[in-house]
Amino acid sequence: MLGTVSIALEAQNRGSLPAFPGRYLHAALFSxxxxxxxxxxxxxxxxxGIKPLRVQLSFKESRQDNSIRRGDILYLHVSVWHSELWG
Known part of the structure; x- marks a missing residue:
């Protein structure tokens, strides 16, 4: 079973993401x-082994770079392939 949860996030500070933010997204999810x-x-x-999930980040307004401005809205998408994650 595939299911996706999207969590809306609002940036409280400015900053930037690395080109490949997977480790940060993984850490954020488990936190x-x-x-x-x-x-x-x-x-x-x-x-x-391989986790039965995928974590992805997207911006509400598309960007050409990975910079984040205060007040930006981002979405953390978590897709899972394991029914036990849904309860």
Whole structure:
């Protein structure tokens, strides 16, 4: 089963993202999950092999670079391929 959750984020500061922000997105997702259920977040994080999920970031207004301005709206998209993640 494929499902996607999109979380709207508003930038509180300006900054920039690396060209390949995957590690940061992965860390952000598991930080969010650990606030909801620390044991489950740890179990999914420590899972061996390829994780049954994909994390992607998009800007509300398209950009030519990875700069972020205060007040920008970004969307964190989490797609999962494992029904247990949906409960």
């Amino acid at each position: 969010i999950l650990s606030h909801i259920d620390a044991d489950e977040a740890t179990w999914w994080h420590d899972m061996e």
